[in-house]
Amino acid sequence: MQNSQGHGAQASRMHPWPVRISHWINAVAMTMMIGSGWGIYNDSIIINGLWFPHAVRIGSWAAESLLWHFAFMWVLAINGLFYLGYGFATGRFRRRLFPIRPRELIETVRETLRLHLAHEDLTTYNAVQKLLYIVVIVAGVMQVVTGLSIWKPVQFGWLTALFGGFQGARIAHFIGMTVIVGFVVVHVALAFLVPRTLVAMVTGGPRVAEPAE
Numbered sequence: 001m002q003n004s005q006g007h008g009a010q011a012s013r014m015h016p017w018p019v020r021i022s023h024w025i026n027a028v029a030m031t032m033m034i035g036s037g038w039g040i041y042n043d044s045i046i047i048n049g050l051w052f053p054h055a056v057r058i059g060s061w062a063a064e065s066l067l068w069h070f071a072f073m074w075v076l077a078i079n080g081l082f083y084l085g086y087g088f089a090t091g092r093f094r095r096r097l098f099p100i101r102p103r104e105l106i107e108t109v110r111e112t113l114r115l116h117l118a119h120e121d122l123t124t125y126n127a128v129q130k131l132l133y134i135v136v137i138v139a140g141v142m143q144v145v146t147g148l149s150i151w152k153p154v155q156f157g158w159l160t161a162l163f164g165g166f167q168g169a170r171i172a173h174f175i176g177m178t179v180i181v182g183f184v185v186v187h188v189a190l191a192f193l194v195p196r197t198l199v200a201m202v203t204g205g206p207r208v209a210e211p212a213e
């Protein structure tokens with residue numbers, strides 16, 4: 001039997017080490033992928049008038065950006081597979097990210113708009129956090145899938161066709177990037193507004209009881 005502080009035989013950290021390591025590797029890999037992706041985008045823009053200035057690009061010209069993109073895609077994909085494997089195998093995703101109750105979701109949005117968002121209990125994610133984490137995890141997976149169909153449109157022709165061809169896959173890849181960048185802006189701002197969460201993502205945070213599987 002365990003209490004809510006997790007003083008039980010199966011107590012573990014709010015963020016076990018595999019989550020912390022993969023989270024921070026992902027943060028570096030995403031930064032590299034986004035910055036180098038912006039360098040590649042400039043070579044053949046999708047939205048008229050939208051291009052990325054030198055200061056935010058990784059790689060001084062498109063070919064160099066592409067090399068960075070190809071190098072870090074391995075880091076992103078292998079690390080992502082590790083994080084997903086760990087989350088599914090241990091049941092952590094099911095425990096931490098589900099269920100999401102619509103009533104809770106509406107209530108959390110209301111509280112946030114009133115700037116009343118309580119964040120005393122670090123050990124559980126609120127409904128909005130759960131939803132946003134699921135959205136960004138799916139967006140990350142989709143980036144790898146759309147990325148593959150742009151990288152190898154011949155070998156993965158069937159995948160590229162699913163997105164309506166090369167340009168469709170490119171647009172889907174761009175939309176995925178936009179979703180991730182939007183998430184990261186809000187996510188990092190919230191992490192610095194509630195620095196205890198940031199410390200917990202480094203140290204592991206409080207111990208939590210893991211229900212017997």
Ligand code: HEM
Pocket residue numbers: 019023026027030031096122133136137140180184187188191197198199200201
């Ligand atoms: C420097 C950039 C980043 C900082 C400072 C940061 C900070 C944090 C913190 C503090 C938490 C724990 C939140 C809590 O306990 O309430 C967290 C969780 C999370 N972050 Fe980040 N993050 C960063 C980048 C990213 C990026 C780039 C992504 C994905 C694109 C990401 C995805 C996630 C996810 C999915 C979780 C939940 C992890 C889990 O419990 O499995 N983060 N982040």
